[in-house]
Structures are given as structure tokens and as C-alpha cells.
Amino acid sequence: MSTNLIINKYKESQIKEIDRRSNISQKELIKEYIEPAIPVILTDATKDWKAMGKFTPQFFKANYSHITKEIRGKTYTLPEYIDLMLTSTPEKPAPYPFNFNLEQRAPELLDDLKPGILYSKSDRVKHPLLPKFMLKGTEVYEIFLGGNGGHFPFLHVDALFLHTQITQLHGSKEFFLFPPEQTPFMYPREENPKISQVNVFSPNYEKYPLFRQAQPIRVTIEEGETILFPTKWWHTTQIHEPCISLGRVHLNESNWNDFANDNFLSLKKYRPGMAIPALVYTKMLGQLINLQEKING
Template sequence: MNVQLKVNQSTKSLITEVDKRINISRAELIKEYIEPAIPVVLTNATKDWKARNKFNPQFFKDNYGHITKEIKGKTYTLPEYIDLMLQSTPEKPAPYPFNFNIEQRAPELLDDLKPEIIYAKSDRIKNPLLPKFMLRGTEVYELFFGGNGGHFPFLHVDALFLHTQITQLHGSKEFILFPPEQTAFMYPREDNPKISQVNVFNPDHDKFPLFRQAKPIRVTVEEGETILFPTKWWHTTQIHEPCISLGRVHLNASNWNDFANDNYQSLKTYRPGMAVPALVYTKVLGQLINLQEKISV
């Protein structure tokens, strides 16, 4: 694969660790992390969530036995998977991930995930003028279950260039991040440039020599903590104990055009007649929201 090496030096490329912040104001969050596109861990942003004391393995075993997930060709009920998750070891890890869309499979749980973390001046992903079909390929709210020794199957950038929020509701999870400037070292797949060809846990440096230059940033997000990181940051996760995580995507001014253009490319494939109208509509909507946010400040 012909990789063009264009690594721009910026604030992001100089970061060596992810800050952990407590009691940060929304204005500080926007100025210090969201606008410069820097990851951060918020240690108590979800302190008032009912989910904090509720979402544990026994709760899901008792109440959500009807939810199933196929992983590597085998279907598991959630209680079956939780037993595997609790017994998981690095030598014999539970398959990962067991995940599901909360809005579709357990919408009654959404009230336990409030107050929302707003990753910008407004929560654009919830804007009533944003058509739901434009979120095809992602989940706004998603629960992940995993056990000791599990890891996400590939290094990637999230779908539709959406920003990411992960809250640890039970147990901890280690995140491995690479800033956008290191994309040339990630060997993006030709058929899906948001997924790396490199196995970050056992890299083949003969096949992917530029990955030697990649400099990961590792941070463990503890139970009750939330990591926020911007789109285009390459990431994967590794698990060292039973854990339950809440994933939430975000959309704001900084990723709006990437989101619109990615939707356009996707629509050209599965709904070609909608591609151009959707692109025009999204661009205009973005300008309207920009004006609304400016006026409301």
C-alpha cells in the first residue's frame, strides 16, 4: 500500500498523556480540550447518573436475559456472556465485544444516563432536524461488556468521524490512543481507511515498518470515569478485569463537515439518489446550527 507520510507537528502530536480532570466547567472543557481536539478523562462528570450504582453484572443477568449477541459465529445470551466475562483470564479470554444499541434493545435505561455530557456548545447528535438515517453505521448509545484479557479487535477511527465518549460503569478499561498526525503509521485499509491493518497488540514490523514510529498514549479509565476524545484519533482498548462501558457519540462544529462528507460517500453506495440532496441539506443545517450557537452564547 502506498502510504503518504505527512505528519504535521501540532499540540496533539506533543501530548504524552491524557489529563484527568475533576469538577471542570463546561466552558473550560470546550476551551482546553474540545476546541484544540485533545482527549481528556473526566473523573466525576457522571456522579449523578443512576447507572453508576445500578449497571452491574447481576443487574443485567437478572433483567436482560433476552438480549443475545453473535460473536465469532457463536450466539450468547447476556447472562451466558456475563458468566464468561467474570471467569475471563488473559490465557482464556471471553470473546469481545458483547455490545448492543441501548435505544433499540433497552430504551428504558436511557433515563439512567443523565445528565448528558454535552461535548460542545450544543448536542448536535440530538438535533431534531438531523435525519436518523444519517447515523447509519453507528450507535448513539451503546453498552459494551468484556472480561480480563479481552481487547477490541482492531485499531480504528470511529464511524462517520464522530467524537467519542466512553464511561466506565463497572470495572476499568485501558485505552490506547494515537493522534491524527500518526495516521501515516497506521496503514489504513484501502477498503475502509478508518481501520488499521496493524495488530497493535502484536505488530508485524516487517510488513508495517512505519508502525515502529508510532507513539501510543495509554490511559486507564477507572470505574466512574469518562474519557472524551475527538474524531480521527486512532484507538483501541484492552481489558484487565470484568467491565461494563457506555459508549456515546458526539457531533459538533469541528466534525460536522467530515460527518457530512462521510455520509455523502456512504449514501452514494446504498441510496445514491439521496446523496447530493443529503449533502446540501447537512451543509445548510450546519450553518444554521452555527448561527444558533453563536446567538445563544
């Protein structure tokens, strides 16, 4: 589906809230939400995950003291950060986010996140013919930790135009989402048009007057719930209690060309000789996967 068609659909539907669904089949999910590019909250997709009830602050503090993260020029160990996160307040919030690549830092935990949620008829991000360097700038599985009063530092669209899945493993998180047709109100940065110049939590309307017309969808994702939303939705988050989330990126037919083109632009900067061959390869791979998914039903 083209961007214009997606935007027109949003304008027609005027989405004001996001459905919460339980006991939905993969076919229903794809037909009712993925193909029409509509966000959805799944309330029970994690019911069989070993991670639920296991991935607590105490678990990470006891078992992953070697993981560190630099935030605003200061390096924290995971146990140090968890102490801050548990005592965080809106007046004195823990720095946010403390995030890390799960596949690299704790790959043994991936089995606790099954069965996975598919955003298409196949998991294209994990397709054996997709080179890993094409996912440069993003993490497939990413853990985020934060405390009361924390919020993501900027309003943005996810890297490489990937679709987004966020699952609440511990605590809740509030999301602010703006559909793609509101992009003119977001004042994208010139150097990185996937990041807004506007501070959504304290907007400067004199400097960014069009942001007055922005109409966010605000929704809180509770522990055990998963939100799925398509690329080009602007979003940021705010935290009101100790919180651990899993981020997972997705590819399907609808964002494949945007993904390929964004990779091309990135490669032109850091591996220019690879840019055109990678673009041609990715477009051909997309056609191959389309055929595979069609044959496999």
C-alpha cells in the same frame, strides 16, 4: 479548526499523557479541551448518574436475558456471556465485544445516564432536524461488556468521524490512543481507511515497518471516569477485569463537515439518489446550528 491546524497543534504540544479533570464547567471543558481538540478524562462527570452502582453484571443478567449477540459466528444470551465474562482470563478470554444499542434494546435505562455530557454548546447528534439515517453505521448510546484478557479486535477511527465518549460503568478499561498525525504509521485498510491493518497487540514490523515509529498514549479509565477524545484519534482497548462501558458519539462544528462528507460517500453506495441532496441539506443544517449556538451563547 482544520485538520492541518489540529495536527500542527498536536505536533507542537507533543501530548504524552491525558489530563484528568474534576469539577470542570461546561464552558471550561469546551474552551480548554473541545475547541482545541485535546482528549481529557473527566473523573466526576457521572457523580449524579443513577447508572453508577446499578449497571452491574448481576443487574444485566437478572433483567436483560432477552438480549443476544453474535460474536465470531456464535450467538450468546446476555446471561451466558456474563458468566463467561466473570470467569474470563488472558489465557481463555471471553469473546469481545458483547455490545448492543441501548436506545433500541433498553431505552428505559437512558434516564440513568443523566445529566449528559455535551461536546458542544448543543447536542447536535440529537438535533431534531438531523435525520436518523445519517447516523447509519454507528450507535449513539452503546453498551460494551467484556472480561479479563479481552481486547477490541482492531485499531480504528470511529465511524462517520464522530467524536468519542467512553464512560466506565463497571470495572476499568485500558486505552491505546494515537493522535491523527500518526496516521501514516497506522497502515489504513484500502477498503476502509478508518481501520488499521496492524494488530497493535502483536504487530508485524516486517510487514508494517512504519508502525515502529508509532507512539501510543496508554491510559486506564477507572470505574466512574469518562474519556473524551476527538475524531481521527486512532484507538483500541484492552480489558483486565470484568468491564461494562458506555459509548456515546458526538458532533460539533469541528467535525460537522467530515461527518457530512462521510455520509455522502456512504449514501453513494446504498442510496445514490439521496447522496447529493443529503450533502447539501447537512451542510445547510450545520450552518443553521452554528447560528443557533452563536445566538444562544
